[in-house]
Amino acid sequence: MSKKKEKNPDLKGTLYSVGFVGLFILVSWFMAFYLFIDRF
Template identity: 65%
Template sequence: MASEKHKPVSENEKDSLKGTLYSVFGLGIFIIATWIMVFSIFIDRF
């Protein structure tokens, strides 16, 4: 079997992953907030 050498993660890649993490959290918070607003509008109808 071929062995792959794992190179250490560079600082640039860490920053990129951190930015991706923040983007995913931001998108998730936006989706949850939107869902809560739409759900509250739906509940107010009754």
Template identity: 55%
Template sequence: MAKAELKTKQKTEVEDSSSLKGTLASVFFLGAFIIVTWVSVYYLFVERF
């Protein structure tokens, strides 16, 4: 026979203490770096010819 499960009435609270502002700033800086890199490589490519 299957054992009866004990049901406990515990409330699990999830705190949303993590802020994503730093993550957003990091993504913007990384995106800007990638865009500047691509534009500079494109400029070097165009100037070659």
């Protein structure tokens, strides 16, 4: 059996990419909501 040297992999890139995607979804949702409110 081979032992792995890294027990805790570096997940900073994953955190940043998930945060970026979440921010993009929030911004696009608020833009669509503003367009919807602006028409009425």
